[in-house]
Amino acid sequence: MSPTEAPVEPAVSLRDVSMAFGGKTVLESVSLDIAPGSVVALLGANGAGKSTLIKILSGVHTDHGGEVTVNGSPAALQSPLAARQLGIQTVHQRIGEGIVPGLTVAENLVFEELAQARGNPFLNGRRVLARAREIQSALDLGWSDALLKRDVTELGISDRQLLILARALATRPRLLILDEPTSALSAAEAERLFALVEKMRDDGIAVLYVSHRLGEIDALADRLVVLRDGRLTEDQIKPFDWDSALRAMLAQAQEATTARPQRAGEQGAQGSQGEILLSLRGVRLLEGRTPQDLDLRAGEVTGVVGLLGAGKTELARGLFGAEPFTTGAVELGGKAYEPRRPADAIRAGVHLVPEDRHADALVPGWSLAQNISLPFLKSLSTAGLVNRSKEDALGRETIEALGVVARDEHSTVEELSGGNQQKVVVGRWLAERPRVLILDEPFRGVDIGARRDIGRRARALAAEGAAVLVLSADVDEVLEVADRVVVLAAGEIHLDAYGEDAERDRVIQTISASV
Amino acid sequence: MTTTQSAAPAKTATPSTLAAAGPRIQNAVIKYGFIFVTVTLFTYFALSEPSFRDSATLLDTLRYVSVAAILGLGVTLTMAVGGMDMSVGAVAGLGVTVAAKTMVTYNQVGVVAIIAVIVAGALAGLLNALLIVVLKIPDMLATLGTMFVIQGTKLILVDGQSITPGMTQSDGTTAPGRFTEGFLRIDRGTILGIPVSVVIFGALTVVAWVFLARTRWGRVLYAIGANPEASRLAGIRVGAYRALAYVLSGVLASIGGLILAARIGQGDVSAGTSQLLEAVAVALVGTSVLGRGRPNVWGTALGAVLIGIITTGLTIKGLPYYTQDVVEGAVLILALIFSFTLSKRRTA
Numbered sequence A: 001m002s003p004t005e006a007p008v009e010p011a012v013s014l015r016d017v018s019m020a021f022g023g024k025t026v027l028e029s030v031s032l033d034i035a036p037g038s039v040v041a042l043l044g045a046n047g048a049g050k051s052t053l054i055k056i057l058s059g060v061h062t063d064h065g066g067e068v069t070v071n072g073s074p075a076a077l078q079s080p081l082a083a084r085q086l087g088i089q090t091v092h093q094r095i096g097e098g099i100v101p102g103l104t105v106a107e108n109l110v111f112e113e114l115a116q117a118r119g120n121p122f123l124n125g126r127r128v129l130a131r132a133r134e135i136q137s138a139l140d141l142g143w144s145d146a147l148l149k150r151d152v153t154e155l156g157i158s159d160r161q162l163l164i165l166a167r168a169l170a171t172r173p174r175l176l177i178l179d180e181p182t183s184a185l186s187a188a189e190a191e192r193l194f195a196l197v198e199k200m201r202d203d204g205i206a207v208l209y210v211s212h213r214l215g216e217i218d219a220l221a222d223r224l225v226v227l228r229d230g231r232l233t234e235d236q237i238k239p240f241d242w243d244s245a246l247r248a249m250l251a252q253a254q255e256a257t258t259a260r261p262q263r264a265g266e267q268g269a270q271g272s273q274g275e276i277l278l279s280l281r282g283v284r285l286l287e288g289r290t291p292q293d294l295d296l297r298a299g300e301v302t303g304v305v306g307l308l309g310a311g312k313t314e315l316a317r318g319l320f321g322a323e324p325f326t327t328g329a330v331e332l333g334g335k336a337y338e339p340r341r342p343a344d345a346i347r348a349g350v351h352l353v354p355e356d357r358h359a360d361a362l363v364p365g366w367s368l369a370q371n372i373s374l375p376f377l378k379s380l381s382t383a384g385l386v387n388r389s390k391e392d393a394l395g396r397e398t399i400e401a402l403g404v405v406a407r408d409e410h411s412t413v414e415e416l417s418g419g420n421q422q423k424v425v426v427g428r429w430l431a432e433r434p435r436v437l438i439l440d441e442p443f444r445g446v447d448i449g450a451r452r453d454i455g456r457r458a459r460a461l462a463a464e465g466a467a468v469l470v471l472s473a474d475v476d477e478v479l480e481v482a483d484r485v486v487v488l489a490a491g492e493i494h495l496d497a498y499g500e501d502a503e504r505d506r507v508i509q510t511i512s513a514s515v
Numbered sequence B: 001m002t003t004t005q006s007a008a009p010a011k012t013a014t015p016s017t018l019a020a021a022g023p024r025i026q027n028a029v030i031k032y033g034f035i036f037v038t039v040t041l042f043t044y045f046a047l048s049e050p051s052f053r054d055s056a057t058l059l060d061t062l063r064y065v066s067v068a069a070i071l072g073l074g075v076t077l078t079m080a081v082g083g084m085d086m087s088v089g090a091v092a093g094l095g096v097t098v099a100a101k102t103m104v105t106y107n108q109v110g111v112v113a114i115i116a117v118i119v120a121g122a123l124a125g126l127l128n129a130l131l132i133v134v135l136k137i138p139d140m141l142a143t144l145g146t147m148f149v150i151q152g153t154k155l156i157l158v159d160g161q162s163i164t165p166g167m168t169q170s171d172g173t174t175a176p177g178r179f180t181e182g183f184l185r186i187d188r189g190t191i192l193g194i195p196v197s198v199v200i201f202g203a204l205t206v207v208a209w210v211f212l213a214r215t216r217w218g219r220v221l222y223a224i225g226a227n228p229e230a231s232r233l234a235g236i237r238v239g240a241y242r243a244l245a246y247v248l249s250g251v252l253a254s255i256g257g258l259i260l261a262a263r264i265g266q267g268d269v270s271a272g273t274s275q276l277l278e279a280v281a282v283a284l285v286g287t288s289v290l291g292r293g294r295p296n297v298w299g300t301a302l303g304a305v306l307i308g309i310i311t312t313g314l315t316i317k318g319l320p321y322y323t324q325d326v327v328e329g330a331v332l333i334l335a336l337i338f339s340f341t342l343s344k345r346r347t348a
Helices: A050-057 A080-084 A105-109 A126-137 A145-149 A157-170 A186-204 A213-221 A240-249 A253-256 A310-321 A341-345 A367-377 A386-401 A418-430 A448-463 A477-482 A504-513 B002-010 B017-021 B023-048 B055-078 B087-107 B112-136 B139-157 B181-190 B194-213 B216-226 B227-233 B238-263 B275-290 B296-316 B319-346
Strands: A014-021 A024-034 A041-044 A064-071 A088-091 A175-179 A206-210 A223-228 A231-237 A276-283 A292-297 A300-305 A331-332 A350-352 A436-440 A467-472 A483-489 A494-497
Touching: A014 A050, A014 A240, A014 B017, A024 A050, A024 A064, A024 A231, A024 A418, A024 B112, A041 A213, A050 A088, A080 A088, A080 B139, A105 A126, A105 A157, A126 A145, A126 A157, A126 A276, A157 A175, A157 A186, A186 A213, A213 A240, A223 A240, A240 A504, A292 A300, A292 A386, A292 A467, A292 A494, A300 A448, A300 A477, A310 A350, A310 A436, A310 A467, A341 A350, A350 A386, A350 A418, A367 A386, A367 A418, A367 B216, A386 A418, A386 A448, A418 A436, A418 A448, A436 A448, A448 A467, A448 A477, A477 A504, A483 A504, A483 B275, A494 A504, B023 B194, B023 B296, B055 B087, B055 B194, B055 B216, B055 B238, B055 B275, B055 B296, B087 B112, B087 B139, B087 B238, B087 B275, B112 B139, B112 B181, B112 B238, B181 B194, B181 B238, B194 B216, B194 B238, B194 B296, B216 B227, B216 B238, B227 B238, B238 B275, B275 B296, B275 B319, B296 B319
Parallel strands: A041 A206, A041 A223, A088 A175, A175 A206, A300 A467, A300 A483, A350 A436, A436 A467
Antiparallel strands: A014 A024, A014 A064, A223 A231, A276 A292, A276 A331, A483 A494
């Protein structure tokens, strides 16, 4: 980490910051100096520890190890309020959380001052408007009095985002943390935001910028750091070496990947023997992007690699009928396949292991066996009565087949570790054999042992003649399990290769070329 | 560096002192606390008041709670899908009016009245389902709205008057019919010495329990209540099942209305109103029984019995009838403490 010694005193500096949740380390000895008047981009895959780091800096997580200093003196970030008072402002991804509907734009703009306990308890419309005018002119927002007096809900999404930013800036922060600020904005809207960020930097504010959009970071940031598995693994100053940054972010340490235990026999460049099971024609994955064609073959594991927002989840949910495609046609086994809802897909033998197991798959408080049987209760019932011994047997089979570490099939899902919960979800969708199995980020928050077990089951299923689709942002996870690799960026396919053609360097280069 | 590493894992969540002091005792309190309270009260009343031990008193108690209990079963079904039905009392009241109208005004036999009442209940449930599932109105508000609409409809049906046999109708004629003997037996008759309404209560409890706890449909209802999106992605038609819960709740409420009608023996326009809070209370008390923290049929039935025991016991003890609401409210709050405060602390 060479470029850390800054000539000026850092605005905020982290020393050996660590954090663990229930024994699981999420941040390990992170040290970082953020200089005033600079934009530092923070990159990392999901689960790398970015949000934990942000929460420490914004005073949400207080029980961390190591030290945070603000302007040279140790800082006690004991609460979000304390962090704000020390000059650390955070703008979160969810814009809605910061907006107070029913108040005017002006009132929202000075809301932080209004909410101060010590302030004048009476709202003075004229004073609020005067203060709001000051803020808007200082930041060149170009907002008229008429707009300031309107209800905030009349603002569009990008103006809301600017409002939240302006509010944070009105307090003259030392460090501004922007967490995925452009995720809801169009390119033109994002430009306005960039102009504001550049203005802040010129005013001497330190900016920590978290984004998955590499193009923005390239244009905006002075420096980038990569967080992976709780450690800082890369630190660059402009101009950036994207290949190296992406490798640090997406690929595993070299030694872990040299031995690929389960990858199918290298099939060679054109080694596609299975028949086409699922074929997509003219399917638009993201709004405003070119429609795509894709064929999935029986007996094959197809891996789709792409960053967040590349259209992976749209592909998975579209094929499963959870959010049907709006354009194009899909054929399954030569017949038209148009699932309007997940029930249609399941009937056709298309199963999805969703991205977020807690929100989209597991039923809290239920036993393992009950969680596994949920989609297939009909075939486990006689005259509507659930046959519990059959259900338990199915639970035990899954535990056995995937090596789930659990007391027995009656354990509740909360008793299991993340990796074992994921095995349960995967096992559920193998309980009745699918023709097509889609796994969306199946290895997130999953230890290496569980990853191997899940990968082995996916490969075994393909060997039995199913088509398996694995979607992930992690290149090595995909290479480990897939016969064929497809690179998806901004809703379009950039590489579709087998075996040796799908080497990690080529995959990473394809992603970085599509930035 | 080494110091921070060793310090970090130690900083895990510290269990609350209460939980650390005796998690097993606490679990036992959560699980059996309510049953313990019921048995203790029962024993106390039985020992101190000889008339409480009389089997006629006990059957009367069960007969008294049967309406609230059956309405509570409906509430339990809607709570299972993560909703709530505030209209059960009004639907039961509508049942009373429809029964009286069918038999007294239209001079029909009891069977016709029974069918009419149940159809009315199912329609009310469908209305709730339409508002909640199709028009996406929050369950509590939607059923509060239908509660008023149904109460109002009932009044319009009878021109604001209670329907009594032999009454003078608005056109000057005398009402031709009366509550048939067979119909009145729903509450006043007995089977093997047990009041028919208590038999209905028992039978519906068993049927509802089998449905909710043993069939795949019941399983799906619980799944929807616990995680609707996961249920949808498991291929479940979430909307259809939520609608089913409200229709079944309407039907159960109308059965409660049948018992109420047979008990009153006339089309009392105010019938059913007081049943709502008892039904909701009974279902909520039910969630705390056995510490499951989720709506369940046995809990609801037991909750109803408990409230019956307390009311009867205190009445025999000479507490005036108007203190009853305070007592029932206190029981409900106690139950809520069991199912929310204590069990939350356990998982924290």
